[in-house]
Amino acid sequence: MSFISNAFAQGTGGAESSLMSFLPLILMFAVLYFIMIRPQMKRQKEHRNMLAAMAKGDEVVTNGGIVGKITRVSDAYVGVEISEGTEITVQKASVTQILPKGTLKSL
Numbered sequence: 001m002s003f004i005s006n007a008f009a010q011g012t013g014g015a016e017s018s019l020m021s022f023l024p025l026i027l028m029f030a031v032l033y034f035i036m037i038r039p040q041m042k043r044q045k046e047h048r049n050m051l052a053a054m055a056k057g058d059e060v061v062t063n064g065g066i067v068g069k070i071t072r073v074s075d076a077y078v079g080v081e082i083s084e085g086t087e088i089t090v091q092k093a094s095v096t097q098i099l100p101k102g103t104l105k106s107l
Helices: 014-053
Strands: 059-062 067-073 077-083 086-091 095-099
Antiparallel strands (some): 059 067, 059 095, 077 086
């Protein structure tokens, strides 16, 4: 006497049901990519281009909120004049924004 019944194949619908079970996961990844990952990559690219285009005389804002004019640029560091005769050295990556020319005169 057998208590376990024989297993039979379901037929042709097996491949479709496994694809349909992964469909919500694929859709969630696509939404995550377009809402979070892609815009972040775009911001990083814009920041890299901004850092590469920095030049002496640009007016900038740092991560700490310090506003000043660039006096020298090297590969990793930037000299920023925050007032007449006062210059600080900050990491190039800490510059968050390049201001329009003449912004410091209005402050």
